[in-house]
Amino acid sequence: MKSPKDITIYDIAKALDISPATVSRGLKDHPGIRKDTKKKILEAARQMGYQHNTFARNLRIKKTNTIGVIIPRLNSYFMSTVIAGMEKIANERGYMLLISQTQESAKKEIASVNTMFNSRVDGLLVSLAFDTENIEHFDAMLKKEIPIIFFDRVAEHTKCTSIVINNIKAGYDATMHLIDQGCKRIAYVGGSLKRNVYADRLKGYKQAHAERGVAIDPALTIINTLSEQAGSEAAQQIMQMNPLPDGIFTANDTSAVAIIRELKFAGISVPEQIAVVGFNNDPISWVIEPNLTTIHYPGQEMGEIAATTLINTINNLPAANLNTLVLRHSLIIRQSSQRKK
């Protein structure tokens, strides 16, 4: 396990009979170092097998060029797309990504924040776990002025930027569409109301009903984990309802697809008997039959914007001091909700 021994700038300095400082400068294009000296240094470094020591540098300059990413889960289409966007930007701007999953647990989230803190990340990109109650665990970082950006599942904080879509409007759009298709009893299936995304979508659902003067039966609201399994169970629950709902708006596509499958299996026709609208525009939404009406959620773009904003903030660049950034969403109407020609 032990390496022969690392080459340092001192070794190069000695070999070339110059000072370590000059080597350090030569290695990084410092202005005011002769061309030939620089060339000599680079050449020596290369052939001695010199490897830059990032730690020593970090220790010295107190900057890591590393961004921490804390997310509930990595393995969903939406999240992997977001991360892909973040990685792209980070890579372009010379930052590395340190990634940690909370598995939807507040406890793990706290642990992750602490690890990131100790790793001295330059900034944090966070989407909150289902059951996170407050965001005090970020206080230590904020006190040190380490910028934190929340995305998707966000928290209100005067010092942090949030990047979201307008979930209220999206919920409103989805629900209004169902109402326009003639639905009178629309079920809502969503995740924990502690999280803005689900609370807001429910709000939009209510707004749409209110605006059209349609009463809401509270029994039609189901809160679950939005997993495939949970979707199937929700479908069972819905099919027990009497009278049967004639529309379902659910807060992700995984759930929507699971529900449609159960309904079809039970011989209930979609959209004729029950119209369904999902959320995210996951690839499965255009594979399921009938194709799923859903809200397009720009994941890659959200990742890119989050990373860009964070890096700009870290470097005190302009356009950094925003409170909230709202991306555009759109309702994609497909067959699963269309009852009218």
Add this chain to the structure above:
Amino acid sequence: MKSPKDITIYDIAKALDISPATVSRGLKDHPGIRKDTKKKILEAARQMGYQHNTFARNLRIKKTNTIGVIIPRLNSYFMSTVIAGMEKIANERGYMLLISQTQESAKKEIASVNTMFNSRVDGLLVSLAFDTENIEHFDAMLKKEIPIIFFDRVAEHTKCTSIVINNIKAGYDATMHLIDQGCKRIAYVGGSLKRNVYADRLKGYKQAHAERGVAIDPALTIINTLSEQAGSEAAQQIMQMNPLPDGIFTANDTSAVAIIRELKFAGISVPEQIAVVGFNNDPISWVIEPNLTTIHYPGQEMGEIAATTLINTINNLPAANLNTLVLRHSLIIRQSSQRKK
């Protein structure tokens, strides 16, 4: 951007009127430090807001507790599942994950390796890009005895462990199944033959044909990027063939689904006219109609095993010095390939 000032072990030492060495020891359960001293130190650390400095420590002990992950793309079901598995294990064992995407480019792969090298990761988990020709860019790390594990898209190297499934057998299983269903002209759609996974699956395809004495028309082999777009194009190409193939084996499910959609759109019935088998057991495989026959690829498990093996190697634990680890795959037969009752 400037923090008030970090608390160090010296500050704690001064406050408690003891030495920094004692503080350092107290902070980490060093045997041979009095219980009450330790308690005093921990208490002071807590209330002074002490934050451990990982860099200084790394610099000192030359270990980072960080694992580098280099992959083609993050945003596929398979890869995000793998990463989720890795993160789980890394987290449990106190390691962090540094992730980088090559976007299928060898050039970016080389850059990533260098960054990881400079970041002094303790080990590397790698799945190769489409067009990587050789693996010399890993030599510097290997020379320093930094362990590297390849998974999925691997390369032969005496010093590295590879984690794979038996792609030849998987390709054989898929093809043999199609032959058993009565297919006589089976097309193969796969990715770059520079990568073991695609070359091996093609090999299996050929083996199955050879074993049954069925001749192969080379015109039936299509090499592309396996994207959705590429899948649609492959379908177009296949539909031009005369005579039409009666079976398609394609190396991922994204491609398979795109192909099925095109075929259906063109009025070709699946599986009656053309039977289709995919690869990966992506969620879309059981949503598409007809449900897709595919090879189950244990992504999460592969990620967990890769991470476990790497961490064991880093720590010189037993069972670490393996050359190749082969995980179990299985053929999942669904409707897209079933012609017989």
Add this chain to the structure above:
DNA sequence: GTGAAAGCGCTAACAT
């Protein structure tokens, strides 16, 4: 059980 002191490899202010 605790302390003194020497570095880990690099950078940057200051000097030349």
Add this chain to the structure above:
DNA sequence: ATGTTAGCGCTTTCAC
């Protein structure tokens, strides 16, 4: 244009 020097914060050997 280059050199000197003083740390960054921590660990650890060797003393006591």
